[in-house]
Amino acid sequence: MxxxxxxxxxxxxxxxxxxxxxxxxxxxxxxxxxxxxxxxxxxxxxxxxxxxxxxxxxxxxxxxxxxxxCQLPNNRELVNAARNTLVIAFTSTLAATIIGTMAALALQRYHFPLKTFSEVSLYIPIVIPEIVMGISVLTLFSAVFSYLNTALPAASRLSLGLGTVIVSHIAFSVPFVALVVRARLHGFDRSVEEAAMDLGANEWITFWRVTLPLIAPGVLSGALLAFTLSLDDFIITFFTTGPGATTLPIYVYGLLRRITTPELNALSTLWILIVFTALSVSQLLQRRSA
Amino acid sequence: MAEFAVELRDVSKRFPGPSGEIVNAVREVTLQIKDGEFFSMLGPSGCGKTTSLRMIAGFELPTSGEVYIHGKPMGQTPPYQRPVNTVFQNYALFPHMTIGENVGFGLEMKGVPKAQRTARVQQALAMVRLPGYEARRSRQMSGGQQQRVALARALVNHPEVLLLDEPLGALDFKLRKEMQLELKRLQREVGITFVYVTHDQEEALTMSDRIAVMSGGRVLQVGPAFEIYERPNCRFVADFIGESNFLDATVQDVQGPTATVTLTGGLTVYANTDLSLTRGQAVTVAVRPEKVGLRPYEGAQNAFPGRVEEIVYIGTDTHYSVMLNGDQRLRVREQNEDPYSRPLANPGDAVTVYFDQAAARVLTE
Structure with a gap:
């Protein structure tokens, strides 16, 4: 009926x-x-x-x-921006996934003083306006660099660039990874870990042979989320980028102020395709793990 | 080889509770488990039996006291360095591995070569009557089968002691009965010391060589099934294992093993005791319902008139609730030997209940 x-x-x-x-x-x-x-x-x-x-x-x-x-690869600036974007996305995703997973595991398992506080402060970057985060990261970098650069020789002075973008991307991706991994850990049966230890596996082997394979879908979907966030990010990148570290969103924004050609649409179409694929895989993984 | 497979000496465990209070999960427990014994820890949930088991396995460390395995103090030894294996209540099979990989995991950790491992896994699966199940996954198997795999996974390592944490709790009644016998058979076959945690008294009575009855983090009584049932040392044990009538009484006289006590209603009861009692002491008399009869017989030291209040038919037996003259209620259990299961008395009937002096036991705790 x-x-x-x-x-x-x-x-x-x-x-x-x-x-x-x-x-x-x-x-x-x-x-x-x-x-x-x-x-x-x-x-x-x-x-x-x-x-x-x-x-x-x-x-x-x-x-x-x-x-x-077909025109896209002929544009040197664009190719550079794409390369930067991918380098940033891959490195920050890798780091954010490791840190976020560790944070999720720690929050799930251990009781420690100020636990609620650390949990809430971990998730604050998710709700905080991106522009605030961008300004604060920039302020931090400027302060640290101006302090350190007085002690460093002229040749190795620190400045904004790929490194600072990667660090800031790691900072805003970690909470998302932690959130997704924690969802996966919810209801995780610790007795399988105890069983592994009982059968002679130490903590390290237990993690690689039992814990990680079981939470892998959550870790992967967290990583994909971090990856798409990094690919897309404009505001925070805008604040922390420097010469030679232009990313695609920044480049596209620059183009828009001049002229728009269908090339931009072609680029965006590819972009949508990549992000859509990553998100679909992430969703599929989460569904399968449920 | 030390005399005891497992020994707990003055072991206590305290946890911080959910709202900051201290929970005394285990209090000064001392236990000696003999080599090759089927030993059960029995008690209601929260009595400390599982925590005790987890301290033997090494998942928890005692707050004070020491756990010895074959005479060796365990101290801070992590679970993966202890000569014991555990069978978990929820089986805890690795869902991402095949049954063969599950059973072979312990051997792999010990560095047993692949060929030898395969042979031993095959043997272990045959022992739990699941031959040829190596390639399956745990989610394709029933609860009973998964429990057998968990057993094989533990036994294949030839542990010095096998720890079992309510392993049959999740199985249905028939399967549980079957697995009880299976476990007993396996234990005889492999000759390994089994330490078995359960809240099911029947399970403990069926399988164990000795039982430790626990409550509130303490061990109340340790002994073989017969002793625990026939000679409980306190009211909790008498109540938790089987059924008991408890009658409030005052000691009148003690002569050897015979205590003469007066019930609060004025009736005089002859009971057995191995305690040193003083005249006038307030005590409890425990009497098992099945040791009280409504049929008169020669030599019953205790016979009291009363009135049937209620009867309950439960198939094999009929329960009679009898109010004795003097305001004490006694449950009587009579087997339905009569081919038509006709009751011996009906509610409201005046009856006399009979029981031996040996059926009544004086308890002070």
């Missing part, structure tokens, strides 16, 4: 989804725009052939409709 639902419910749902996804859909469609100025949609580049431009409209290109995607 099917339950009768109000048609309004269906309509509302449809509108909400439309509201969420229409801009993304438009963005993707414009990635195939033949118009170079990308203000009006002038159709898809239909012809594959030598590059030919007429009145700012691409008539034919070697990659055909994927012209703007």
């Amino acid at each position: 099917t339950k009768r639902r109000s048609p309004w419910l269906r309509l509302t749902a449809l509108l909400i989804y439309g509201f969420l996804y229409a801009p993304i859909l438009v963005l993707i469609i414009f990635a195939f725009n033949a118009s170079r100025t990308n203000i009006i949609f002038k159709g898809v580049i239909a012809e594959q052939g030598p590059y030919r431009l007429e009145q700012d409209v691409v008539q034919s290109a070697p990659c055909g409709p994927f012209h703007w995607f």
Whole structure:
């Protein structure tokens, strides 16, 4: 028997989804725009052939409709920004995953003074406005650097750059990893760890052979979350980045102030694809672990 | 080889409780468990039996006192260096490993070569009647099967002592009965000392060579099943193991093993005692319901008139609640020998209850 639902419910749902996804859909469609100025949609580049431009409209290109995607690797600045972004995302994810997992394990298992306080303070970065965090991290770096640089030789002075971005990304990713791993640890049966120790495995072997394999889905989905957060981050990166450490979001923001070409849409489309895949995998892992 | 497989000397364990108070889980427990013995720790939840077991395994360290295994003080020795293995209440099988990997884990940790390991795993699984289950996963198996795997995983290491923490608690009644006999058989076969924790008195009575009855973190009585049941040393043991009638009384006279006591209602009861009692002392007389009868017989030292208040038919037996003249209630349990299970008396009937002096036991605690 099917339950009768109000048609309004269906309509509302449809509108909400439309509201969420229409801009993304438009963005993707414009990635195939033949118009170079990308203000009006002038159709898809239909012809594959030598590059030919007429009145700012691409008539034919070697990659055909994927012209703007093919253009991406030719842009040195963009490639650099992409590389920086990936380096930052991978390193900060790795570090944040390790620290976050350790924090989750410690909070789950041990009772210690100020436990509630450390738990709450761990999660504060999740709710704090990003701009506040950006300013505070920048202030911290400036203070520490100005102090240290008086003692360091001129050649090895510290300054903002990839390193500072990575550190700040680790800082805002750790709470998310800890949160996801803790969810996985909730209801974790410690007797399997005791069983391993009882059978002769010391703490280290027990962790690698029993604990980690069992919480792996949570750790992985935490890592993927941290990865997508790092890929996307603009505000904190904006405050902590330095010369030569431009990331994709920063680069794109810079472009927007000048002109927008469909290249930007092509880049964004790839971006959405990567983030969407990472989030889907993270969700799947969490569901399987449940 | 030391005389005792496991010895606890003055072992206490205190925990900080959830709201900051101190919980005395185990208080000055001293126990001696003999080599090759099937030893049970029996008591209600929170009596300290599981904490005691966990201190033998090394999952908890005593706050004071010492645990010895074959004469060696365990001190701070971690679980992975103790010559014992544990079977957990919830089996605690590794869900991400096959049954073969589970059972072989202990041997792998000891560095036993793969070929030898495979052979011993096969042997261990055959011993618990699960031959050829190596490639399965625990979630594909029933509770009873998982419990057998947990047993195999522990026994394959030939521990000096096997610790079992309510291993049958999660199984249904029939399976539990079956596993009780199976465990007893295994213990005879391998000859390893078993230390068994349970709250189920019947389980303890069925399997154990000796039982320690625990309550409130202390050991109240240690002895074979017969002794614990027939000669409980305190009211708690008499009440927890089986059923007992408790009658308040005052000592009149003691001559050898025979105590003459007066019940609060004025009736005089002859009871057995091995305590030194003084005249006028307030005591409790414990009488098992099945040792009291409604049928007269030769030589019953105690016979009291009363009136049946209630009867309950429970299949094999019928329970009669009898109010004795003088305001003391006595439960009587009579076997339904009659082919039609006709009751010996009906509510309201005047009856006489009979019991031996040996069926009544004087308790002071």
